[in-house]
Amino acid sequence: MIFDIATLFPELCDAWLSGSIIGRARRAGYVTIDCHDIRGFSEDKHRRVDDSPYGGGMGMVLGPTAIYNCFRYIERLRGECPHVIYLSPKGRVFSQREAHRLAEMKRPILLLCGHYEGVDQRVIDEIVDEELSIGDYVLTGGELGALVVADAAARLCEGVLPDESCFTEESHEQGLLEYPHYTRPPVWHGREVPEVLLSGHHANIERWRREQALELTLRRRPEMLEGAQLSKKDREFLEKCADVPG
Ligand SMILES: C[S@@+](CC[C@H](N)C(=O)[O-])C[C@H]1O[C@@H](n2cnc3c(N)ncnc32)[C@H](O)[C@@H]1O
Incomplete structure (x- = not known):
């Protein structure tokens, strides 16, 4: 480029x-x-x-x-x-x-x-x-x-970031905002890292991240959800979130 x-x-x-x-x-x-x-x-x-x-x-x-x-x-x-x-x-x-x-x-x-x-x-x-x-x-x-x-x-050009996965899950890539990130230490100012992220259970981590992204997008940029590819499970989760005030 x-x-x-x-x-x-x-x-x-x-x-x-x-x-x-x-x-x-x-x-x-x-x-x-x-x-x-x-x-x-x-x-x-x-x-x-x-x-x-x-x-x-x-x-x-x-x-x-x-x-x-x-x-x-x-x-x-x-x-x-x-x-x-x-x-x-x-x-x-x-x-x-x-x-x-x-x-x-x-x-x-x-x-x-x-x-x-x-x-x-x-x-x-x-x-x-x-x-x-x-x-x-x-x-x-x-x-x-x-x-x-x-x-x-x-930053989207080949070689600039280590690999494509660096940006495919990011905000605005799939019609969603990205899930939150955490790093060491596990407790900081009394705030704990969500337990699931320490569990090593990849499927649960993936689902947690997806739900965080869905909820964040619903609360902050609901209009983006119209362009997002959502599974049945995603829709059910969003319906549940919508019933709970953010
Ligand atoms: C003070 S601005 C000119 C604004 C112009 N008189 C108008 O009202 O549309 C000077 C230059 O800043 C750049 N610029 C200002 N705002 C911009 C924006 N939101 N996005 C991209 N470029 C911008 C443009 O290159 C523009 O020629």
């Missing part, structure tokens, strides 16, 4: 992408995530990339030229036209399903980060394939969005 991030702040993105699991995966070559400074593609002698909006109003707008030059550079670098995603609060809201879609994409992906009031609409119309939002709020720039998208997709 190849991600290129076009941003005014490549050093901020790169600092974050160099640590922990994603940093290791990049160094080991499981994923490529490169950051590019839009300012470096400006044709202005002062490397200016923004200007005031036509029609008046507050704030500045990122102009089309440097962004387009950056896009063309990345196209040459990768030897093919990237799939361009503009991070925007007007985009479709990003989800785990979208993360899987991007992780499976064969084309390199270019994540375009806006700033100020946003990006000149003409370059969006010219190069952008889709707009993604990371939630219904407004950030100062697209960098956090690009990092969220790149991180969520990269």
